[in-house]
Amino acid sequence: MTIRFGLIGGGVMGEALLSRLLVHGIYQPSEVIVSEPLLARQGFLQQQYDVTVTADNSSVFALASEVVFLAVKPQVFSAMAQELAGILEAAYSPLVISILAGVSLNQLEGAFPQLPVIRAMPNTPATVGAGITAMCLGAYTNTKHQQIAQQIFSAVGEVVEVSETLMDAVTGLSGSGPAYVALMVEALADGGVAAGLPRGIANQLALQTVLGTARLLEESKIHPAELKDRVTSPGGTTIAGVAQLERAGFRSALIEAVRAAAQRSQELGK
Ligand SMILES: NC(=O)C1=CN([C@@H]2O[C@H](COP(=O)(O)OP(=O)(O)OC[C@H]3O[C@@H](n4cnc5c(N)ncnc54)[C@H](OP(=O)(O)O)[C@@H]3O)[C@@H](O)[C@H]2O)C=CC1
Numbered sequence: 001m002t003i004r005f006g007l008i009g010g011g012v013m014g015e016a017l018l019s020r021l022l023v024h025g026i027y028q029p030s031e032v033i034v035s036e037p038l039l040a041r042q043g044f045l046q047q048q049y050d051v052t053v054t055a056d057n058s059s060v061f062a063l064a065s066e067v068v069f070l071a072v073k074p075q076v077f078s079a080m081a082q083e084l085a086g087i088l089e090a091a092y093s094p095l096v097i098s099i100l101a102g103v104s105l106n107q108l109e110g111a112f113p114q115l116p117v118i119r120a121m122p123n124t125p126a127t128v129g130a131g132i133t134a135m136c137l138g139a140y141t142n143t144k145h146q147q148i149a150q151q152i153f154s155a156v157g158e159v160v161e162v163s164e165t166l167m168d169a170v171t172g173l174s175g176s177g178p179a180y181v182a183l184m185v186e187a188l189a190d191g192g193v194a195a196g197l198p199r200g201i202a203n204q205l206a207l208q209t210v211l212g213t214a215r216l217l218e219e220s221k222i223h224p225a226e227l228k229d230r231v232t233s234p235g236g237t238t239i240a241g242v243a244q245l246e247r248a249g250f251r252s253a254l255i256e257a258v259r260a261a262a263q264r265s266q267e268l269g270k
């Protein structure tokens with residue numbers, strides 16, 4: 001069977017995307033090639049997903065007819081682009097999809113001249129099909145390319161299209177956001193333990209509180225402030241907790257976290 005999908009960088013995000021694409025049957029294992037420097041990792045991916053593996057990035061471009069998906073760290077982008085410069089042949093014309101934080105369409109189009117390029121930012125809930133991806137289209141893309149990217153990212157969750165000027169902000173919010181939420185779940189459980197709960201029960205209460213609240217907000221479409229008002233009984237427990245969060249600068253801390261991550265995304269592209 002022809003190889004249609006090439007993945008460069010089979011790490012955390014690369015594997016998350018790959019596994020969902022295979023589960024959804026968007027690509028068959030025989031249609032996929034993955035490039036990875038580590039032999040042990042190559043062996044794992046080959047055994048786990050039955051895909052072709054290589055350490056040679058140029059062969060991914062040579063073989064993948066439809067999509068080359070970049071999932072290496074932004075810090076190795078220049079070295080990778082230099083290694084490929086001059087090797088890529090004019091005959092290669094896959095759609096290049098990059099999920100590298102901070103790396104701009106301009107940089108991608110400089111590295112892959114004339115190729116259709118899409119810059120995207122998924123997030124780790126993609127692993128369980130509950131991700132959200134923001135994407136923006138490069139100059140050489142057409143409707144077919146947009147549909148291919150839409151299909152790929154729909155396999156791992158929701159998809160929104162944004163202007164490239166918003167991609168660093170997206171990275172700071174939804175790209176990095178799962179870490180903030182995970183910290184919050186951990187800290188809530190710690191609070192429960194501090195208040196006397198056994199660890200297992202505290203973990204379960206913390207996780208289900210976050211899941212349930214997110215689901216309630218999604219299904220009811222009420223504003224988060226209104227939900228907060230509904231939980232806070234006059235003179236009750238919740239307002240005591242909220243007042244403490246305000247004293248500790250909880251909201252400000254989250255706002256600044258998103259801004260710092262967006263700023264870091266900007267720096268990674270320089
Ligand atoms: N993790 C996340 O939540 C998200 C990450 N991203 C983006 O996804 C990208 C990957 O992140 P993540 O999966 O976390 O990182 P990982 O380090 O887990 O994955 C990167 C993979 O690329 C491999 N690699 C390194 N150099 C090369 C090379 N020259 N050619 C081919 N493969 C190479 C690495 O191998 P080795 O380990 O041997 O170096 C590793 O397996 C980043 O650009 C990040 O910005 C985007 C959205 C969310």
Ligand SMILES: O=C(O)[C@@H]1CCC=N1
Nearest residue numbers: 101171174175176177
């Ligand atoms: O931390 C990072 O740089 C990557 C990008 C978004 C999430 N993880």
